[in-house]
Amino acid sequence: MTTLRLVELTVDNVDDACDLKVAKPQRDYVSSVARSLAEAYVQPDIAWPRLVYAGKKLVGFVMAAFDPDNPTDYYRSYLWRLNIAAKHQKKGYGRFAVEAVLAEARRRDAASVTVSWMPGKHSPQPFYLRLGFKPTGEIDDDGEIVGRIQL
Ligand SMILES: CC(C)(COP(=O)(O)OP(=O)(O)OC[C@H]1O[C@@H](n2cnc3c(N)ncnc32)[C@H](O)[C@@H]1OP(=O)(O)O)[C@@H](O)C(=O)NCCC(=O)NCCS
Structure with a gap:
């Protein structure tokens, strides 16, 4: 079996x-990796960006936000971005990335992790529901559905 691992960004x-x-049809539902890294650059104390490797192959990107003092509860321990390369989807890499974020959140003593998604035809909603996130009933500032998983 191929070993999955998270790797920090380097030159x-x-x-x-x-x-x-x-x-292509998924690009309306998630920002590019470059945009996410730019956002991480200006919030280095909060952003937790990582690459997902399957063996030697780069297959995805995941970024969490850990911001325990954020006034908005659902941004305190937040699965911010997740991009699995088109040709590597449906192989369990997305699940691995989410579980790695949950593990990091546990390490930081968070009680839950939130995520938000746009509903629609190519939405990641079924993926997040499958992994156990439950809609909280909230809609975030970008009009996205907020989901939470207890740790
Ligand atoms: C959503 C995304 C991250 C899923 O990654 P993935 O590697 O394909 O997902 P996995 O293979 O780990 O799937 C885990 C489970 O979710 C299910 N699943 C994944 N995508 C699904 C979908 N679109 N519809 C229904 N089930 C889905 C899988 O079948 C699997 O179920 P299982 O546990 O029964 O085997 C990936 O499709 C993606 O990068 N999408 C575009 C970007 C995006 O929307 N990101 C999220 C922004 S909030």
Whole structure:
């Protein structure tokens, strides 16, 4: 079985990370890796960006926000971005990335992790529901459905 692991961004992998693409119809549902990294750059104390490798292959990007003092409860321990490359989807890599974020949140003594998603035809909603996130009934500032998983 291929070993899955998270890797930090470095000068050696950042170009490949920025080339990572989800399928075209999915691009309305998630920001590019480059945009996410720019957001991480201006919030280094909060952003937790990682690459997902299957063996030697780069297959995805995940970024969490850990911001325990955020006035908005659902941004305190938040699965911010998740991009699995189009050709590597449906192989369990998305689940691995989410579970890695949950593990990091546990390490930081968080009680739950939230995520938000846009509903629609190519939405990640079924994926998050399958993994156990439950809609909280809230809609965030971008009009996205907020989901939470207890740890
Ligand atoms: C959503 C996404 C991250 C899922 O990643 P993935 O690697 O394909 O998902 P996995 O293979 O780990 O799937 C885990 C489970 O969810 C299910 N699942 C994944 N995508 C699904 C979908 N679109 N519809 C229904 N079930 C889905 C899988 O069948 C699997 O179920 P199982 O436990 O019964 O085997 C990926 O499709 C993606 O990057 N999408 C575009 C970007 C995006 O929307 N990101 C989220 C922004 S909030």
